[in-house]
């Protein structure tokens with residue numbers, strides 16, 4: 229097992245593409261760290277540099293305290309699991325899993341013992357004599373994991389290992405990966421562009437954008453305290469709602485209405501233009517709010533464009549007067565994050581109401597917003613100032 233340290237690691241490809249810029253990251257021994265971010269942000273390049281599959285242009289990579297910039301991949305003692313499984317089609321499951329051990333010239337008995345052990349952990353024992361073609365996608369991915377764990381490497385590197393699986397299997401395999409990592413306690417770096425995977429799998433999540441780290445933290449911390457507009461919009465589904473706002477005399481003016489700023493915010497924010505961000509679950513059908521918490525928020529009315537019942541709750545879409553926030557930073561953000569959460573037709577607000585809500589499409593609704601949970605961003609640099 230090992231800790232992994234990236235110290236100002238930079239990757240410039242020969243064509244001039246700066247894929248990773250001065251990335252600093254310390255991954256503790258045994259930690260499960262997720263790299264997440266939109267396509268092209270440098271996740272795979274970072275992982276490939278740790279694996280030794282890509283040269284490091286500048287900076288230092290240390291594994292277990294040792295500089296490994298110039299070490300060949302096979303000498304780094306780490307195992308990689310890819311999206312494509314990369315199994316040998318003409319070998320059985322047992323032979324596939326035994327392959328790295330054969331290369332390492334272990335004895336026949338030792339190979340059998342390690343393969344049997346890994347097969348047991350991954351529930352592959354009954355499938356050991358099958359060829360990959362006769363396995364399901366999930367089973368193939370378990371074999372790929374098995375091949376990685378038999379070697380007891382210092383670290384696992386996983387690049388979107390579940391993205392070829394259908395949605396249901398992906399959820400099941402998430403549990404397999406999570407349990408496996410906990411059981412083995414092996415340092416793991418896992419790349420995904422799926423924020424649900426990022427939020428559910430790792431001890432810590434590294435959010436990347438355009439070759440740079442935006443924020444590193446525990447999933448809940450990133451969700452509750454996003455450092456900037458990008459992180460706020462990237463984490464959470466449906467995405468946080470953003471609107472232009474202005475502050476004067478301790479009051480916040482937004483397209484949703486005019487609200488008093490909380491005590492603690494009043495001290496920090498004097499006046500000026502802002503972007504307000506509110507997560508869908510921080511709205512509620514006002515008729516369902518108990519009096520004891522009503523005063524933590526404010527109310528406004530709007531007409532529901534669309535109601536989507538999710539069983540446990542309802543996504544209700546509204547059009548409120550005024551634009552969605554249109555600061556340059558937010559437009560850029562929308563390009564990266566995608567604005568897939570809002571249906572076409574002009575809705576600019578999505579609320580997550582409890583299933584008891586009786587709001588119907590076309591009906592005017594009274595909406596309660598929890599003012600203790602709102603985020604305010606500086607439009608000039610996207611920083612969260614709450």
Ligand code: ATP
Nearest residue numbers: 241243245247266267268269270271272273274421
């Ligand atoms: P995805 O989620 O789409 O896999 P990613 O975050 O893993 O994306 P990378 O594959 O690390 O992103 O790529 C980072 C950037 O480096 C991108 O702009 C990509 O086009 C560029 N890039 C990757 N490989 C090369 C290469 N061999 N030569 C030039 N540019 C490259």
